[in-house]
Amino acid sequence: MPASSTAAVALSGVSHSFGPLGVLGPLDLTVGDGEFVALVGPSGCGKSTLLRLVAGLVTPTGGRITVEGVPVTGPDPRRGMVFQQPALFPWLSVAANVRFGLDEQRVPRHEGDRRAADWLAAVDIAEFGTALPATLSGGMAQRAALARALAPEPDLLLLDEPFGALDSLTRRDMQALLERVRQRTSATVILVTHDVEEALFLADRVVVLSPRPGRVVAEVPVPFDHPRDDALRLSSEFMKARGEVEAALAASRPTSEPVRQPASELQPG
Known part of the structure; x- marks a missing residue:
């Protein structure tokens, strides 16, 4: 922009x-x-x-x-932030990690799921929404971290x-x-x-x-x-x-x- x-x-x-x-x-x-x-x-x-x-x-x-x-x-x-390391919560699925900030803001669950799915698709890891972070490569984990930062529309x-x-x-x-x-x-x-x-x-x-x-x-x-x-x-x-x-x-x-x-x-x- x-x-x-x-x-x-x-x-x-x-x-x-x-x-x-x-x-x-x-x-x-x-x-x-x-x-x-x-x-x-x-x-x-x-x-x-x-x-x-x-x-x-x-x-x-x-x-x-x-x-x-x-x-x-x-x-x-x-203000969204992406760190040098992905810093994903290991016990949450990738989709739940992306939705985390939305849950903290009390965004309705159906809207949070929609936004998480939308951003996972935007960063090309839509099929990994149910996976745990430990199964991701470094690049995929940073894609998830980027999606998490962008999902709340900062x-x-x-x-x-x-x-x-x-x-x-x-x-x-x-x-x-x-x-x-x-x-x-x-x-x-x-x-x-x-x-x-x-x-x-x-x-x-x-x-x-x-x-x-x-x-x-x-x-x-x-x-x-x-x-x-x-x-x-x-x-x-x-x-x-x-x-x-x-x-x-x-x-x-x-x-x-x-x-x-x-x-x-x-x-x-």
Whole structure:
């Protein structure tokens, strides 16, 4: 979905620390209504922390976060989240996992069943509704986790490296799936990823964070129309955008100190 000029998510002067260790910010970031933004940056720069702050799972050390103009003070069912691991309830069937958020919202059972079946079909695992999570492959489990996050029809979808643990072929399949599923929802999406190609394939804008404490160092608009397919990855325009993001990542890293030889290896003279 294209973004509107309305801010769905706004972070103002947001920072976070774990004890004396500053991991994020301060930073400012605005995400438009219906926009898909990908966050990239080196490990430990606070990307996942930022996502948890927006979800209301963690309280920022400083600054202010609003979603649809309302301050974030805790979790909200209008914000769906998919984690790095599927985190499905092992004792519930796949369909019951997808329906879980709807049951918590007291959605009538027949409507919950309908929505669960609809989203299981949308992520291509309709035939596994009665199965237990232990019988699913990693990719199938993440499909179920995505369906569970989308079934309550959230205004905001937060994706924390959802495909990071998958093999490269399954990961590409999941990226294509998310690109298709995106056409079914008007939700604003924020994705955390280490994969620059993934960010450019899926997002409308890529936000580059610096090493810890993470700050916004670049924002790269992605000019490609949706829907997108694998042929896009081979285009010169895609390669150019990838180079821009990778250059921003490289520029954000501190200059390395020269490697010093151990004294035992130094030659006299």
